[in-house]
Amino acid sequence: MNFKKKLSDILFLDIETIPQKEHWENLSSKEQELFTQKTLYQRKDEITAEDFYERAGIWAEFGKIICISVGFFTGLDENKMFRVKSFFGDDEHKILSDFKDLLESHFSKNQHVLCAHNGKEFDFPFIARRMIIHQIVLPKKLNLFGKKPWEVPHLDTLELWKFGDYKHYTSLKLLTHVLGVPSPKDDIDGSEVAKVYYQENNIERIVTYCEKDTIAVAQILLKMNNEKLLEDKNIIKV
Incomplete structure (x- = not known):
């Protein structure tokens, strides 16, 4: 699709939420x-x-965020690596504050954009609303007040896949399947996150699931741009 944005300028992300x-x-x-x-x-x-x-x-x-996983590319061409980091736990204020610190310290320049699957409908507004509820001043990348549509620093792989067909919805699971991207849904899915959190008390399992979704979004963008997919050796979790 002749995608021009530099991969190193994109912060990929996914969030996991549960009822409060x-x-x-x-x-x-x-x-x-x-x-x-x-x-x-x-x-x-x-x-x-x-x-x-x-x-x-x-x-x-009525919900809250228990995990935000982010990923970004470093290096070029055959030497590119994808670094993944997660903010997670019971303290939503800390999760949001740490995520904001990352945005402001490493992804605050004009060329930087955020990318998620269905991010414009879910992830980005959800994070912004929860920050406001916690009285956290919105970082520039989430403060959309007064911005024109073409000024919004957000990419959405669902929107890219629509190619202008606004009535079309494709889940991350389906899109990874049709594009030949390794599926992130090999353990739990979104409907099970609350149970894993509240009943199993297994936040690590949720973090793993969230990180896999973040990696899948990056893989989808590579596939859309006819680039080679990431191998396990190219993915670093920090």
């Missing part, structure tokens, strides 16, 4: 009422708000 409270019963009556109203359109009266609560992690108002 483990169970519906843990919500206050006000929170239950607000969640019921918020999800009315999605539920269409076919499922109760209580039964729907297991999906609360997809809304920034």
